[in-house]
Amino acid sequence: MIPEIFQYEFMQKAFAAGLLSGMSCSVVGVLVVTMRISTVGICISHAGFAGALFGLLLDLNYLATAFVFSLVAAAVVGPLADRAEFAPETSVGILFSAMLGLAFLFIGLMPGSRTSALDLFWGSILTVTRGDLLLLAIIAAILLILLLMFFKEVQAVLCHRSVALAVGIPASAVFYGMLILLGATVTASLKSVGGLLIYSLIINPAAAAYQVTYSLRKLFFFSALFGVLVCWGGLLISYVLDIPSGAAIVLLSTLLVAALTLYSPKKRGAMTGWTRTDQRD
Amino acid sequence: MHTGGQVKQREYGRTAVFLNSVTAAYGRHVAMENVTLSVHRGDFLGIIGPNGAGKTTLLTVVNGLAKVISGNAQILGEPLSRKNVNALRKKIGYVPQIQEIDPLLPINVRDSVLVGCYGRLGFFRRVPKALLEKTETLLGLVGLSRLGDRPLGHLSGGEKQRVAIARALLQEPEILLLDEPCASLDWKAQKEILVLIQELHNRLRLTTLMVTHDLNSLPQVCTRMAFMKGGRLIWEGEAAQALSGSRLSELYDTGITIASHEGKPVLLY
Numbered sequence: 336m337i338p339e340i341f342q343y344e345f346m347q348k349a350f351a352a353g354l355l356s357g358m359s360c361s362v363v364g365v366l367v368v369t370m371r372i373s374t375v376g377i378c379i380s381h382a383g384f385a386g387a388l389f390g391l392l393l394d395l396n397y398l399a400t401a402f403v404f405s406l407v408a409a410a411v412v413g414p415l416a417d418r419a420e421f422a423p424e425t426s427v428g429i430l431f432s433a434m435l436g437l438a439f440l441f442i443g444l445m446p447g448s449r450t451s452a453l454d455l456f457w458g459s460i461l462t463v464t465r466g467d468l469l470l471l472a473i474i475a476a477i478l479l480i481l482l483l484m485f486f487k488e489v490q491a492v493l494c495h496r497s498v499a500l501a502v503g504i505p506a507s508a509v510f511y512g513m514l515i516l517l518g519a520t521v522t523a524s525l526k527s528v529g530g531l532l533i534y535s536l537i538i539n540p541a542a543a544a545y546q547v548t549y550s551l552r553k554l555f556f557f558s559a560l561f562g563v564l565v566c567w568g569g570l571l572i573s574y575v576l577d578i579p580s581g582a583a584i585v586l587l588s589t590l591l592v593a594a595l596t597l598y599s600p601k602k603r604g605a606m607t608g609w610t611r612t613d614q615r616d
Numbered sequence: 617m618h619t620g621g622q623v624k625q626r627e628y629g630r631t632a633v634f635l636n637s638v639t640a641a642y643g644r645h646v647a648m649e650n651v652t653l654s655v656h657r658g659d660f661l662g663i664i665g666p667n668g669a670g671k672t673t674l675l676t677v678v679n680g681l682a683k684v685i686s687g688n689a690q691i692l693g694e695p696l697s698r699k700n701v702n703a704l705r706k707k708i709g710y711v712p713q714i715q716e717i718d719p720l721l722p723i724n725v726r727d728s729v730l731v732g733c734y735g736r737l738g739f740f741r742r743v744p745k746a747l748l749e750k751t752e753t754l755l756g757l758v759g760l761s762r763l764g765d766r767p768l769g770h771l772s773g774g775e776k777q778r779v780a781i782a783r784a785l786l787q788e789p790e791i792l793l794l795d796e797p798c799a800s801l802d803w804k805a806q807k808e809i810l811v812l813i814q815e816l817h818n819r820l821r822l823t824t825l826m827v828t829h830d831l832n833s834l835p836q837v838c839t840r841m842a843f844m845k846g847g848r849l850i851w852e853g854e855a856a857q858a859l860s861g862s863r864l865s866e867l868y869d870t871g872i873t874i875a876s877h878e879g880k881p882v883l884l885y
Binding site for chain 1: 679681702703704705706708710712718720721722723724727728730731732733734735736737739740743767768780783787
């Protein structure tokens with residue numbers, strides 16, 4: 336039963352989309368989770384979603400409007416998260432709900448059939464086109480190349496933001512660069528994963544990977560691996576059980592985080608043995 | 617102000633930090649007001665004063681992290697501006713106050729120290745072997761040789777402070793800024809860190825500015841001292857002259873007496 340699903344072209348494309356979306360979303364997820372800017376990430380990804388619906392409503396290129404909306408959100412919420420002196424949760428939360436409100440407004444205003452709008456809501460990984468895959472591949476390649484090129488700066492800003500600034504790294508430029516990458520990734524993955532579900536694919540694999548390693552390099556690797564595995568696993572489950580693929584992917588990724596949090600080698604390491612005996616004060 | 621006359625008398629060329637009537641703010645809150653101060657190359661300046669006196673702000677004016685709203689600052693002979701702030705920061709090591717670190721943070725001690733040289737290295741350059749070796753030497757110097765692979769979040773407060781010092785030194789700075797490097801450490805760790813700082817200051821011929829509440833250790837490590845209160849610099853001069861009971865009592869609004877123990881001044885409060 337399983338091998339036969341790979342005979343369908345739409346399934347081959349869906350698995351390719353799962354590979355590319357799962358990898359890029361979970362890699363940007365590492366940036367979001369390590370910097371503890373989950374609310375900012377939620378806000379930017381939902382802005383992209385609202386932007387895509389805005390594009391559909393006005394018959395514009397929805398990818399372009401999604402990207403512009405996510406950039407505007409990054410420009411608005413970035414400085415809020417940038418200021419260390421106050422927690423941005425409230426203001427970012429307000430913006431997030433405003434974005435969701437806009438998304439519902441745009442879909443409500445749409446005349447006629449709303450199939451493509453609903454695809455953007457729930458995601459439609461089974462109907463991705465070659466063009467969608469090409470865009471996903473380009474964004475994934477840009478993401479990986481930039482991360483490899485600027486790894487030391489990214490590590491400094493992720494783990495030591497204020498130190499990075501003090502040693503002369505243009506930390507704000509690196510920070511906003513990462514938010515732009517988040518916006519681009521969300522835009523490219525909207526069609527396959529869907530606006531309401533994309534955030535779980537950003538945050539869950541990274542949160543799961545966070546439980547298994549202290550090395551940033553391995554964190555990126557495990558997060559990407561988990562992202563791809565939950566996409567493929569979700570597709571298989573949806574095929575076998577005949578349930579929506581987006582829901583299967585999200586729930587599988589949630590189960591993965593829950594399991595790894597319960598059995599985290601990092602937490603076990605902290606409770607038994609070397610950390611406690613070696614700490615001196 | 618006491619300092620004004622002194623500043624004029626000093627040679628300009630040997631000045632590492634020169635602040636001219638600098639006022640700095642966080643948002644709308646003015647944290648430091650009209651401070652004029654000159655620090656020579658090789659000086660070890662201790663900065664003391666009650667909480668909220670503007671001591672940390674003074675340090676962050678020097679490395680361009682604070683917002684200067686009036687006056688001007690010259691650092692290492694260059695006027696501090698938005699254009700050259702990143703270039704200047706590469707020459708200034710900064711050890712901020714101990715901060716909480718997420719125990720799960722994905723960085724180990726060695727990588728955390730290495731961040732110190734990333735600004736100087738610039739984009740697109742890998743860390744050369746010489747700097748990797750220097751990192752190991754510095755880890756040894758601050759007593760963390762065995763802990764290079766340990767996740768940073770697993771260290772104790774004193775160990776984290778040593779990491780921050782090693783990181784600032786890997787930067788090969790000309791100026792070292794230390795913000796309460798001994799706060800919340802036990803007595804032994806305080807003493808060890810102070811000895812380490814003093815040794816490094818002398819060996820590497822640094823210009824050091826250190827904010828502290830530990831008044832007893834200051835006369836031994838500092839060459840000069842600055843007193844701050846309510847955002848203003850109220851006294852600056854030779855460390856040996858700083859220990860006056862009445863001056864310190866006025867600074868802290870509490871009675872401070874200076875006693876002598878084996879020839880060393882000891883503060884009683």
